[in-house]
Amino acid sequence: MTSYILRRIGEMLTALVLMSMIIFALGRMTGDPVALLLGDYATEQDRIELVRQLGLDRPLPQQYAVFAAAALRGDLGRSVSGDQRPALSIVLERLPASLQLATVALLLSLLIGLPLGVLAAVCRGTAVDAGARLAALLGQSVPAFWLGIVLMFLFSVRLGWLPTSGSGSWQHLVLPALTMALFTAAAVTRLVRVSMIDALSSDYVRLARLKGLSEARVVWHHALRNSLIPVVTYLGAFFATMITGAVVIETVFAWPGIGRLAYEAILNRDFPVMQAVVLTITVLFMLANLGVDIAYAWLDPRIRRQ
Amino acid sequence: MKRRTIPIAIALLAAVLLTGCDSSARPPADDGVLRIAMSTFSEGTFLPWNGSTGRKFYLDTIYEYLAYVDPQTGQLQPGLAASWEMSPDGLEYRFRIRPGVQFHDGWGELTAADVKYTIDRIRDPRSIAGPASPLRTLIADTATTGRYELLVRLTTPDIDFVLAYLSNALIVPILCQRYVEARGDEFANAHPIGTGPYVFAGQRVGAEIVVRRHRDADRHWRSRPQYEEVRFLAVPEEFTRAAMLKAGEVDLAPINYDSIAALRGAGLGILFLRHNWAPVIRLGGLVPRFPNPDVPWARREVRQALNHAIDKRVIVQSIFHGHVDVVGADFPAPQWAGIEPYPYDPERARQLLAAAGYPDGFRMTVHTFTTNPGAELPIIAEAIALYWREVGVHAEIVPTTWTALRSAWTTGRAKDIAWTHRGLAFAGTLAGLQASVMSSSLFSSFATAEIDEQVRGIGAALDPEERSRRITELGQHLRDEAAAIYIGFADEPYGASRKVGHWPALSTSGTNIDLITGPAR
Numbered sequence: 001m002t003s004y005i006l007r008r009i010g011e012m013l014t015a016l017v018l019m020s021m022i023i024f025a026l027g028r029m030t031g032d033p034v035a036l037l038l039g040d041y042a043t044e045q046d047r048i049e050l051v052r053q054l055g056l057d058r059p060l061p062q063q064y065a066v067f068a069a070a071a072l073r074g075d076l077g078r079s080v081s082g083d084q085r086p087a088l089s090i091v092l093e094r095l096p097a098s099l100q101l102a103t104v105a106l107l108l109s110l111l112i113g114l115p116l117g118v119l120a121a122v123c124r125g126t127a128v129d130a131g132a133r134l135a136a137l138l139g140q141s142v143p144a145f146w147l148g149i150v151l152m153f154l155f156s157v158r159l160g161w162l163p164t165s166g167s168g169s170w171q172h173l174v175l176p177a178l179t180m181a182l183f184t185a186a187a188v189t190r191l192v193r194v195s196m197i198d199a200l201s202s203d204y205v206r207l208a209r210l211k212g213l214s215e216a217r218v219v220w221h222h223a224l225r226n227s228l229i230p231v232v233t234y235l236g237a238f239f240a241t242m243i244t245g246a247v248v249i250e251t252v253f254a255w256p257g258i259g260r261l262a263y264e265a266i267l268n269r270d271f272p273v274m275q276a277v278v279l280t281i282t283v284l285f286m287l288a289n290l291g292v293d294i295a296y297a298w299l300d301p302r303i304r305r306q
Numbered sequence: 307m308k309r310r311t312i313p314i315a316i317a318l319l320a321a322v323l324l325t326g327c328d329s330s331a332r333p334p335a336d337d338g339v340l341r342i343a344m345s346t347f348s349e350g351t352f353l354p355w356n357g358s359t360g361r362k363f364y365l366d367t368i369y370e371y372l373a374y375v376d377p378q379t380g381q382l383q384p385g386l387a388a389s390w391e392m393s394p395d396g397l398e399y400r401f402r403i404r405p406g407v408q409f410h411d412g413w414g415e416l417t418a419a420d421v422k423y424t425i426d427r428i429r430d431p432r433s434i435a436g437p438a439s440p441l442r443t444l445i446a447d448t449a450t451t452g453r454y455e456l457l458v459r460l461t462t463p464d465i466d467f468v469l470a471y472l473s474n475a476l477i478v479p480i481l482c483q484r485y486v487e488a489r490g491d492e493f494a495n496a497h498p499i500g501t502g503p504y505v506f507a508g509q510r511v512g513a514e515i516v517v518r519r520h521r522d523a524d525r526h527w528r529s530r531p532q533y534e535e536v537r538f539l540a541v542p543e544e545f546t547r548a549a550m551l552k553a554g555e556v557d558l559a560p561i562n563y564d565s566i567a568a569l570r571g572a573g574l575g576i577l578f579l580r581h582n583w584a585p586v587i588r589l590g591g592l593v594p595r596f597p598n599p600d601v602p603w604a605r606r607e608v609r610q611a612l613n614h615a616i617d618k619r620v621i622v623q624s625i626f627h628g629h630v631d632v633v634g635a636d637f638p639a640p641q642w643a644g645i646e647p648y649p650y651d652p653e654r655a656r657q658l659l660a661a662a663g664y665p666d667g668f669r670m671t672v673h674t675f676t677t678n679p680g681a682e683l684p685i686i687a688e689a690i691a692l693y694w695r696e697v698g699v700h701a702e703i704v705p706t707t708w709t710a711l712r713s714a715w716t717t718g719r720a721k722d723i724a725w726t727h728r729g730l731a732f733a734g735t736l737a738g739l740q741a742s743v744m745s746s747s748l749f750s751s752f753a754t755a756e757i758d759e760q761v762r763g764i765g766a767a768l769d770p771e772e773r774s775r776r777i778t779e780l781g782q783h784l785r786d787e788a789a790a791i792y793i794g795f796a797d798e799p800y801g802a803s804r805k806v807g808h809w810p811a812l813s814t815s816g817t818n819i820d821l822i823t824g825p826a827r
Contacts, residue, residue: 031710038748039436040742043748156553156555164553167513251543252543254539254541256510
């Protein structure tokens with residue numbers, strides 16, 4: 001198990017280096033921040049001076065070497081805009097808001113998706129099953145920005161139950177988390193349903209029933225536990241998707257997380273912040289997947305034995 | 307029976323949710339707090355030299371300026387400078403600083419040294435403030451000649467120096483030298499202090515900036531703000547800002563033209579920043595640094611044809627709901643408000659194209675993007691492309707970002723394309739001309755040696771009337787040359803709750819938040 005984890009960490013570091021190269025090159029393909037930082041009155045001389053100050057006059061490989069050497073020391077550079085604070089601290093300042101949103105959304109999606117999936121499987125072929133499948137289809141088809149706007153209109157503008165947007169209290173969290181959760185809840189519902197249908201027709205469930213266990217115990221204890229393996233497999237991906245996919249939701253709900261920070265950094269071509277955001281997300285993605293692998297091994301004894 | 311009851315109940319609930327509530331906006335909380343939603347905090351920084359002009363909304367509540375522009379008359383009023391004199395040759399300005407103005411938190415009295423320090427920091431080579439570049443060029447040196455006296459020497463005469471650079475129309479507010487030097491830039495940026503009627507009370511990064519009325523605000527020399535607290539909220543999405551207005555969560559927010567009717571219908575007020583920007587299409591390859599004689603619009607007849615081909619009044623009505631005055635100029639300048647637009651005349655456009663050697667038209671590319679103000683630019687590009695198609699000009703619309711376009715524009719990669727642009731209002735028209743039509747400016751899109759000479763002549767004119775006449779003359783010349791594809795001067799709309807009765811804002815920027823009064827409108 002230890003060597004497995006070490007091997008995964010080695011793979012993670014390799015991917016991280018590759019990702020840093022990709023984001024470094026891609027970011028620079030569509031322009032630089034110089035023109036945006038220059039005021040409307042700027043001259044060519046001002047441009048040349050700013051390019052020099054930002055180190056953008058050096059060849060790209062040299063720029064990358066400087067960045068990589070600093071990154072190894074934990075320094076991801078300084079934002080090129082405003083007060084030029086360290087890019088990593090800007091990202092870490094906004095990360096808790098995104099983690100909070102993603103965590104609540106993930107819990108909500110499990111709270112909605114798990115029972116709905118189980119219910120659909122148990123009532124397979126009935127109106128309940130059809131309803132659950134329809135809900136799952138809608139949940140995965142409806143664009144997040146549209147859903148967010150509808151929920152905002154309904155619960156904030158019309159009913160006044162919740163704030164439209166912003167942050168600072170649990171009420172602010174409800175609408176963005178729900179918007180984010182509904183997509184994942186739909187996926188969880190579908191996964192659990194399929195997995196539960198398999199499990200409910202398996203030998204060990206039949207044996208449990210023959211042993212006279214209650215149907216509730218058979219479903220929730222025996223069948224569901226085995227059905228959770230594919231769900232857990234996807235949880236890491238779901239969580240990472242929630243962090244990365246938060247750009248739209250954080251923008252619609254004015255949530256001050258790294259999704260919005262990434263969007264702003266890309267618009268402003270703030271290379272150091274862009275790189276710091278992407279590398280942070282990459283690390284989160286990898287850690288989530290590592291966590292999933294470990295959880296997978298914990299849930300399935302066969303994997304532990306391997 | 308039970309089977310039917312559930313769907314009926316759900317349907318009834320949905321009906322109640324969707325239609326059962328009043329569609330008028332909820333009243334804002336009566337708590338002495340003014341809440342303002344902004345599309346962005348820009349850099350979110352608090353020192354004038356480490357960010358752009360977009361921060362004026364919140365900076366201007368904390369800091370103050372040497373002079374203030376009267377929003378009604380456009381005339382300059384004394385500010386932190388009680389008075390000033392220009393030397394007869396226009397090369398020296400002598401300021402008398404208002405005595406007795408105190409910095410927040412007991413940092414002492416404002417003096418000429420603070421003014422000199424601030425101006426020098428803003429024109430420092432490391433400064434990224436909007437006016438940094440022209441101030442570096444324009445100011446020869448600054449010197450204090452007494453505790454309350456400052457001398458500023460210019461390299462070239464400029465009768466609009468105070469209006470264009472040192473008034474609240476731009477972003478050279480005065481900071482406390484002792485405070486910044488003692489605490490350092492980083493601390494001063496995190497805990498800004500000034501002389502304004504509000505003091506910085508805190509921020510949640512990327513979400514909220516809060517300023518609170520100074521304890522002595524009732525005795526402030528300039529402004530007695532009505533609100534105990536102002537909260538600035540960063541809300542990038544326009545739909546969300548409109549929803550916040552309807553939900554009574556904010557009192558003032560920039561909105562799109564399409565939202566005006568709905569917000570009015572909900573009982574909200576609409577305020578406008580008069581002639582705040584100009585939608586326009588600019589053309590590449592027309593500046594000496596990056597010339598392109600091969601583009602069809604290198605011929606004046608083609609540019610005129612492109613102007614004649616567009617029915618500006620239809621665009622103004624359908625996209626801007628009438629809140630644009632059709633003018634033949636590409637950024638709002640008071641001297642240009644009367645310049646006649648090109649009349650809509652597709653037949654004349656076809657004739658001009660034929661005379662220029664393009665009887666069958668041509669193909670071109672128009673890049674477009676959204677900004678604030680300027681969310682309408684992509685749809686303007688689409689509308690113009692449809693008009694141009696009628697005269698044989700086929701424009702391909704390419705969505706891009708403002709940053710990418712600026713980068714292409716300033717490095718010569720935009721010399722074979724056209725692009726939508728928002729010409730913003732400048733504090734002084736001369737400064738606007740220097741930025742937009744001088745060969746030396748990175749952001750000019752139409753420049754010639756003759757225009758350079760005209761702009762220099764405007765700068766040298768020390769008589770205001772003579773200067774104004776020359777500016778109008780140059781505006782007419784630019785219009786006749788069809789230096790761009792003009793539409794008009796737009797008023798930028800803001801949705802306002804009942805709390806906001808009167809906002810004496812300047813057309814150049816969202817300033818004077820401390821002067822907002824209410825509630826009757």
